[in-house]
Amino acid sequence: MARPSVLFVCVKNGGKSQMAAGLMRAAAGVTVDIHSAGTKPGSAVNALSAESLLEVGVDITGETPKLVDPQLVREVDLVVTLGREAHVDAVPGTRFENWDTDEPSERGIDGLERMRLVRDDIAARVTDLAARLQNESATEQQEIR
Template sequence: MRETATNLPATGEDSTSPSDQPVRGAEEEIAPVAASTPRSEQPGVLFVCVKNGGKSQMAAGLMRLELATAGREGAVLVSSAGTRPGSKVNALSAEVLAEIGADISAETPRQLTPEAMREAGHVVIIGAEAQVQPLEGVQIERWELEEPSERGIEGRERMELVRDEIHLRVRELRERLLG
């Protein structure tokens, strides 16, 4: 169970460092290189996994539940996405969340986009499989969860353990985001 947090610099072909920009005359107006999605003053978090059908949806549902329970509903912009989204939310994930008052049954997996990352400002990658390109100004952390199936635990019991571990981490993140 390892957690890392970084504020990663931009990399790759989309770099906008001064050395990558054309030289302009002093009288020329400089336009932004690329339009960015404006970030609200409200804190945001985007939970990411590969399919956006299980763990990231669970984390988003649990964050919404935690905010509502604390009387802070809407205090954090909460979203989720996948690097290769599936077609639907995992039924067992939705079922074990419903047991504790979080409803994700109507959610739909979404594709991860740079705009969604910028809008949230804080990205939590759940698991080791999802790979996310860093963006300047976006804080990224990864939650590597214990996998119960590696101990022979499957089905409902596995999903409850995953839910409970994510829930603990979501509570801690809520405190960090809201102070």
Template sequence: MTERAAVNSQDASTHPADQPVRGAEEEIAPVAEPAARTQTPAVLFVCVKNGGKSQMAAGLLRHDLAVAGKEGAVLVSSAGTQPGSKINALSAEVLQEIGADIGGETPAQLTPEAMREAGHVVVIGAEAVVEELDGVTLERWEIDEPSDRGIEGRERMELVRDDIHLRVRELRERLLG
């Protein structure tokens, strides 16, 4: 250390000329490591009328989260590209059988804002047309359609419910890790 530097460190002078020159690495604060994800994951389920399949998926995910003690761990919503006026009664009935309640839900219109807010959109079935948005993850579930095999009514709806339920469980695992 030079004599001047030794004197300056003892005097603790605040005059700029008396301050030691610092390297650039000392002037810039180190970049912090990226923080762990703290935002609650969200998913928006979409079908055409938002009265059956997308409502079933949303109801099943909410139900599964509640049963697992993780209610609210994922923000869940649903919408339709051409929403109907009410929930499909048979959809609500077959969900009620396993403890999921969608009876109080109402169909909602799909909007770009809802898609951006969720950040993850699941389109159920081939009929709903949803345009991609930057920053939004979009996936499509081509679910089994029992009516193509002549299966109708309650049996059809139970098969649709079970197919959607398997996919919802897999999605829950992906979202929560």
């Protein structure tokens, strides 16, 4: 039985999608195949994103931004875009979700405080998604039996 797979996408693949992937690894471990990518990847992971995750025991400092691979989009079960700017063309057979994540900078909140709020918003969504994917996988396994 194949594990469920998810691709998290933002524009630069330096902040939100990397955060989501790191938080999903912490929440779901090896029960989900986890990928992240960007539509226009930057050159490095956002330092404040990484710092905010280190506070909760998740290390993304070794990650590097990657371009969305169309083949991967076709292969994963779910593509999650984070924010309003990243767009990935729909592919038959792949589910898509958009998480219109909190953007504290619109309220004048910046720096590490901003990243903590973004992290907490993404963490809540990831926890929900991990539970949904694990429930779907368990249901599929029961149907096979």
